[in-house]
Amino acid sequence: xxxxxxxxxxAMRMLLEGAKMTVVLSVLSIILGLLLGLPVAIxxxxxxxxxxxxxxxxxxxxxxxxxxxxYMVIFFSMPLLTGIGLPAFWAAVIGLGIxxxxxxxQIFRSTIQAVGEGQxxxxxSLGMSKLETLRYxxxxxxxxxxxxxxxxxxxxxxxxxxxxxxxxxVELTRQAQYLVSITGEPFRYYGLAAFLxxxxxxxxxxLAGVLAxxxxxxxxxxxxxxRI
Amino acid sequence: MPPxxxxxxxxxxxxxxxxxxxxxxxxxxxxxxxxxxxxxxGPSGAGKSTLLRCINRLVEPDEGEVIFDGIxxxxxxxxxRKIRARIGFVxxxxxxxxxxxxxxxxxxxxxxxxxxxxxxxxxxxxxxxxAVHLEEDAFEKYPAELSGGQQQRVAIARALAMEPDIxxxxxxxxxxxxQLAGEVLDVMKELAKKKVTMLVVTHEIGFALxxxxxxxxxxxxxxxxxxxxxxxxYNPKREExxxxxxxxxxxxx
Amino acid sequence: MKxxxxxxxxxIAVSLLLAVAASGCISTGTKEKVLVVGTSADFxxxxxxxxxxxxxxxxxxxxxxxxxxxxxxxxVEVKDMDFDSLIPALQTGKVDVVIAGMxxxxxxxxxxxxxxxxxxxxxxxxxxKGSGIKVSSVDDLKGKKIGVEKGTTGAIxxxxxxxxxxxxxxxxxxxxxTEALLNGQVDAVVLDSPxxxxxxxKYSVExxxxxxxxxxxxxxxxxxxxxxxxxxxxxxxxxMNSPEWNKLVEEYFGS
Numbered sequence: 001x002x003x004x005x006x007x008x009x010x011a012m013r014m015l016l017e018g019a020k021m022t023v024v025l026s027v028l029s030i031i032l033g034l035l036l037g038l039p040v041a042i043x044x045x046x047x048x049x050x051x052x053x054x055x056x057x058x059x060x061x062x063x064x065x066x067x068x069x070x071y072m073v074i075f076f077s078m079p080l081l082t083g084i085g086l087p088a089f090w091a092a093v094i095g096l097g098i099x100x101x102x103x104x105x106q107i108f109r110s111t112i113q114a115v116g117e118g119q120x121x122x123x124x125s126l127g128m129s130k131l132e133t134l135r136y137x138x139x140x141x142x143x144x145x146x147x148x149x150x151x152x153x154x155x156x157x158x159x160x161x162x163x164x165x166x167x168x169x170v171e172l173t174r175q176a177q178y179l180v181s182i183t184g185e186p187f188r189y190y191g192l193a194a195f196l197x198x199x200x201x202x203x204x205x206x207l208a209g210v211l212a213x214x215x216x217x218x219x220x221x222x223x224x225x226x227r228i
Numbered sequence: 229m230p231p232x233x234x235x236x237x238x239x240x241x242x243x244x245x246x247x248x249x250x251x252x253x254x255x256x257x258x259x260x261x262x263x264x265x266x267x268x269x270g271p272s273g274a275g276k277s278t279l280l281r282c283i284n285r286l287v288e289p290d291e292g293e294v295i296f297d298g299i300x301x302x303x304x305x306x307x308x309r310k311i312r313a314r315i316g317f318v319x320x321x322x323x324x325x326x327x328x329x330x331x332x333x334x335x336x337x338x339x340x341x342x343x344x345x346x347x348x349x350x351x352x353x354x355x356x357x358x359a360v361h362l363e364e365d366a367f368e369k370y371p372a373e374l375s376g377g378q379q380q381r382v383a384i385a386r387a388l389a390m391e392p393d394i395x396x397x398x399x400x401x402x403x404x405x406x407q408l409a410g411e412v413l414d415v416m417k418e419l420a421k422k423k424v425t426m427l428v429v430t431h432e433i434g435f436a437l438x439x440x441x442x443x444x445x446x447x448x449x450x451x452x453x454x455x456x457x458x459x460x461x462y463n464p465k466r467e468e469x470x471x472x473x474x475x476x477x478x479x480x481x
Numbered sequence: 482m483k484x485x486x487x488x489x490x491x492x493i494a495v496s497l498l499l500a501v502a503a504s505g506c507i508s509t510g511t512k513e514k515v516l517v518v519g520t521s522a523d524f525x526x527x528x529x530x531x532x533x534x535x536x537x538x539x540x541x542x543x544x545x546x547x548x549x550x551x552x553x554x555x556x557v558e559v560k561d562m563d564f565d566s567l568i569p570a571l572q573t574g575k576v577d578v579v580i581a582g583m584x585x586x587x588x589x590x591x592x593x594x595x596x597x598x599x600x601x602x603x604x605x606x607x608x609x610k611g612s613g614i615k616v617s618s619v620d621d622l623k624g625k626k627i628g629v630e631k632g633t634t635g636a637i638x639x640x641x642x643x644x645x646x647x648x649x650x651x652x653x654x655x656x657x658x659t660e661a662l663l664n665g666q667v668d669a670v671v672l673d674s675p676x677x678x679x680x681x682x683k684y685s686v687e688x689x690x691x692x693x694x695x696x697x698x699x700x701x702x703x704x705x706x707x708x709x710x711x712x713x714x715x716x717x718x719x720x721m722n723s724p725e726w727n728k729l730v731e732e733y734f735g736s
Contacts, residue, residue: 006532008579014532076569085575088562121286122383126337126390127313127465135342168562168570178530181523197419 006105011192016114018175019196025092026158030134032097033157037104046107046134055105062102067163071095074169092164099188100157111142144215151208155201172196237262237393237425238283239374243292245278252278253289254449260394263423265458267436271445271472277320279446280396284312297393313341316395318361320403322379324371325345330357330382331367334389339374341390349389356385360415379409381415388424395419397428433476445469516554518545519576521564526733527698528560529581537561539663540733541580544599545724546645547702551716568593578700580712594706596713599721602696604635605677605688607670610663614669616690623647628658629634635671638692655734659684676734679727683735 043055062070074095086094115138123133162173176193181188181204236259245253252275260266267269268276281287285301285308301311324333334353338344344352357367360381371379379398386432388394400416401409413435420426420439430436436443436457443460445453445468453460453469464470497512519542520528528539534648548641560576567579573594584594584602608614608623616622622639623646629636631651639649650667652658660679669684670677677688698718702709720726 010532014530014535017535072566072569076566076573076575079573079575085573116323118321118323119318119325122317122319122386123326124282124286125312125315125317126386127311127341136336137325139326141325144327155244166563166566168560168566170561176563177523179532180523182529182532189420191463 006179011179011189014175014179015172015189015196017170018170018193019200021162021169021171022158022197023200025089025096025161025164027156028093029096029159029161030154032093032096033100033104036101037102039107040093040101040105040110041108041132044109046130059102059105061103062099063106065099067095067099067160068166070099071163071167074163088164088168094158095158096164099151099160103153103156107146107153108142111145111220112138113148114145115141130140147173147211147215148208151204151211157201158204184214186224197210235262235311236260237297238427239293239295239466240283241293241295243279243289245275245282245287245289245291251449252390253292256449256451258426258444258451258454260427261441262425264311264441265420265426265428265439266426266442266444267440267474268427268429268444268446269431269433269436269476270444270452274446275449276446280317280398280427280429280477283362284308284315284317285435286317306413311388313337313452314393316392317379318383318387318397318400320399322376322383322403323468324379325381326371328402329368329370330362330378331375333371333382334385334428337386337390343352352389352391357382357387359418360385361411364419375408377411380404380408380412381434384412384415384419386431388419394425396461397426397430399429399431401430401432402440407474431476433473447472487523503661506661513555513556516545516549516552517558517560517572517575518542518549518580519560519562519567520581521567521622523560524582528561528580528604529602540729541576541582543729543732544720545578545580546661547720547729548700548713551719552712571701577702582698584696585699587658588703591702592704594704594710596710596717597700598697598699599697599717601674602634602693602698603674604638604671604693604696605674606658607662607672607680607686608668608679608689609665610685610687611620612668612669612691615724616669618690619692620628621644621690622671623671625668626650626666628652628670629710630655630658630672633672634696638694641669655680657676659686659722662686672736675730679730682727 037200040055040058043051044059046056071091074086075088075091119137119141123137128136161169161171164171165174172193176189179189181190194216238260240259241257242255243256244251254275256275256279258266268279270276275335278287282289283296283301289302292302296311296315299306299311303316324330325336326402328336331350331353334356335346335349338349338352339346353444356368362381362385364379366374366378371382372383384400386393397416404412409432413432416426416428416435417439428435428440440457442454443457445452445460445464445466447468453464453466461473464473516735520537522528522530522537524539526539527541528537530536531538542559546557551676560570560584562570564581567576567581567583568589570576571579582600583589585598589595604630606616608616608641617641620642626637626648627643628650629639629652629675636649636651639647643649650661652661655672655676658672659665661667662670663684663686671692674688674691680686681688700713702713720729
């Protein structure tokens, strides 16, 4: 069985199928991470003492636990404790999403804090409430400043999707493993997988530049130095 | 002369503020009448900026009263946002919203705070920007693409667009080159002529002479001397006032 | 700008995401009797992905399908995951049984129950019938030409112990190695003993020595699930004593 030849055609079909899963998983995860991470960042910067503490514990815990352990808890331990079992795919999205939310909250916290006191004073002086100031002044600036770091976080999420193979997600790396195990050609198939990861990441670098030009704060150079 | 009168749009009584051990305001009382331009001068650290910030409660004073249009601003029941919407504030460093164009900077107040429609807000904003003589090709530019003078004029327009009862100016020209300061001061002089109520902290003696109805000299957290501009600036009574004015003259000559 | 809060959109999105997630867990409620099998499909020929049809297949998979059929199951559902996740999956009920070329060890027996061994990974030394080669220890293979299948336990073992003293030839399959033995290209072949047993019946070769690795593969079930384990053991015994077994070995190791 080892040494079975697989045509490039068939191999690419398997790898692309895996790449599709990688993209779907990473996109859903980064969105979930955004929906959770931004509120956590706001809690950390604007919340009262209790909220701030809760947010800090949330962020610290998730950043402190390896992703694999998060998966294990969600996929294996949660069903035992709560009786609610998630299919592997959603366990993977949630695991990757909440892990990313901890890192995204850190990104947004730092850019929220980087919005100058003068901007906030100006908003208050116009009669804006705290919430309006956040909505119309702080977040628009903080989010734009966050674009480069956020893109970087997406690339990390994309690459970390491979850890989901532990709970049975067949993504790019897993497909490559299948091919290696039947052909005995690790260089070829891991190499192809690496190449596909690269192809997925490179357009993001370009996209980050486009976003920075389009939505960056004009003239400040705020989001223009994008590096991934 | 009584320090304040009931007809004043703004009345400050015995205002005190400490930052830690340092007393910044040590019992300040004065009033501003509608249509009046009042100028505050004095050495840095005399509490001038803190005074302005206490008026709209960007800084909470420790003691005293701020009465704005008959409302006790420091009362717990007051919705300070409603007061702030009626008090314009122009900052030393402009503080324009960096992510918005000049026009959007001026529109945002009427839109978000007053709840006006986009069209209404735009009309008001264009009018305000014309009042500060901003060149039309600069309307769509972002703050970082504007000169300091343009930025400060947009900031004044932003305050004007809220149709405030009074505008507070916190050293509006001290971050600008003299030439750029001139265009800002010209706008302010026009506003004074149009009887816009202004309370201006500045080092621009020329502006005080030209536009002020009264000048207050701040020293050590108090009003050390006050009077009609020519009287106070050409013929100060107290030593500290004389020393300060000499230093200003040395710098500007 | 006023009135419509952007946060409402956020809430809707989160709710949708959770709703979709939740809907995934609702069972379809069929009456079919399904055996959920955990494996790790990167260990050919025991379990691997068939590149041409995308199905997970292999010796283990065919075996468990036979067992399930004998036990009266309608269907076998194969769940592929990382090898290290298999035991947790068994413990948490994600899968009913694990068949994954899993060696029975004392460590694992503490947390799961194993069936009787169905595979001995002991390495047999195969020579031509009548060649007169006698082997009573691994050292007797020194200086000989030895054939192995690339990447197998036997290949690794032989390279480690005889790499310096013998000529080792690697072949892509067991069959190729055995053919090389038959036409005299090598003096002996070292391979998994169940495969060697099958070859000794089929070709003019004989097993002259067995290298004990102590590796026996078993099917794992959740600890204490005696009913399922008994069913598996009975079915397994029946299959191993029937021609089906040799057919199975031949299918995956024969050619």
